[in-house]
Amino acid sequence: MLGFQYFKADPTVHVIQTSSGQIKRQGKGLSFFYYAPKTSLTAIPMSAKDVPFIFNLQTADYQHLRVQGQLSYRAADPQKLADMLNFTLNENGKEYISEDPTTLGDRVVRVAQGVIQEEIQTTTLRQALTRLKELDTRLKTALISSTPLQQLGITVIDAMLVALTPTPETAKALEAEARESILKDADDAIYDRRKSAVEQERTIKEAELQTEMTINNKQQEIAEAELDNQRTLTRKRAESRAEQMAADISAEETRKALVELAQTNKKIEADAEAYAIEIRAKAASSVPVEYVKAMAMASMDPQQLFAVAMDNFAVNANKIGSLHIGPDTLNSLLKDYNG
Incomplete structure (x- = not known):
């Protein structure tokens, strides 16, 4: 009545009451009566806002890339924000008289778009598709230290990139290329497996041949050792036979000497006996037969x-x-x- 109004702000809303160009009161969650014809109310929400974004960019190789993500921000300095943008309420204190409060999120998204576009336009499509995590980190760092947002009194709480998507035609081409690469990798894997199998088979064959050669060498060594033993035994047998023959020859020579000696003795005995007979015969010839x-x-x-x-x-x-x-x-x- 009579131009007086009652205003009550939410706990997360920072209110600035201005009258005749002077700030009468400000703070969060205030409630008061005011004279509408001479009072201006500025209400700045302090709660965090989530803003999704999707925009199309062009890579260094002139390929279109759709960037999808989300960011969260809040008003860190309501006085700066009130100085830069119009958050004034109408006389009833119910609605904003400007579109600045509703476009604040778009301002933050445009800053994020500028950061991402600066990164995307210097990389090729293939490189960009593999840099999602790197771009996400770069976006967070750039928004937190963004000078335009700091001038507005805005603080970015978090930002993330959800997806980097090429056009359907490019995606199909990349899928086909990736599929061919996968098939090639599969063929290479089969080839490597077969090559490994052949190499292992060759290793086994070489090991078997080496084992066979070792066995043959051992058998040859055994045969040579047996031949050496046989030669040694033959030589020893020959030496034994030679020694036996030498002993036999010596024995025969001894026997020959004994036989010659025996013959000599017998001859001597026969001569002696003949002489004795001759003597007896001579003696007997002189004796009468009757005697x-x-x-x-x-x-x-x-x-x-x-x-x-x-x-x-x-x-x-x-x-x-x-x-x-x-x-x-x-x-x-x-x-x-x-x-």
């Missing part, structure tokens, strides 16, 4: 004597008419013979 026979008969046994007698009878048979030998005599001779 010799008598001496011989003296050493004879009865059977021999009987034989000599029978020989004499046979010699003088023409002189003997008859000869009778009795059974007693024969029995005696046979008894002595058998006994």
Whole structure:
């Protein structure tokens, strides 16, 4: 009534009451009565605002790239913001008289767009698609230290890039190229696997050949050792036979010497015996035959004597008419013979 109004601000809204060009009061969450015809109210929200953004940029190789992201900001210095932009409410204190409060988010997004565009336009499409994390970090750092935002009294709390998307045609081309690259990598992997298998097979074959060569060398060494042993045994056997032959020759020579000596001895004995016989013969030739026979008969046994007698009878048979030998005599001779 009568031009007086009641105003109550939210706790997150900074209010500046100005009358006749002088600031009467300011602060967050104020409530008061004011005279509308002479009072100007400025209401600046202090709460954080989230603003999504999507814009198309061109890369260094003239390819279109869509950048999608989101940022959060708040009014850090409401006095600066009030000086730079119009946040004045109408006489009823319900609505803003300017579009500045509604376009504040666009101002922040344009600053972000300028930062990203500066990075994108110096890189190719392929490079940009692989720099999402790097661009995200660069965007945060640039917005936090942005001079235009600081002049407005705005602080960026956070900023992130959600996606970097090429045009559908370019995306298909990149997909085809990536697919071909993947297939090539798959073929290379198959080739590498086959090559590795061949190399492993070759390694196994070489190991088997090496093992076989080692076995052959060992067998050759064993055969050579056996030949050496056989040669040694043959040489030793030959030496043994030579030694045995030498011993046999020595024995034969000894036997020959013994035989020659025995023959010499026998010859000497025969000569001695012949000489003795010759001497006895000479001696016997001078002795009468009857004496010799008598001496011989003296050493004879009865059977021999009987034989000599029978020989004499046979010699003088023409002189003997008859000869009778009795059974007693024969029995005696046979008894002595058998006994």
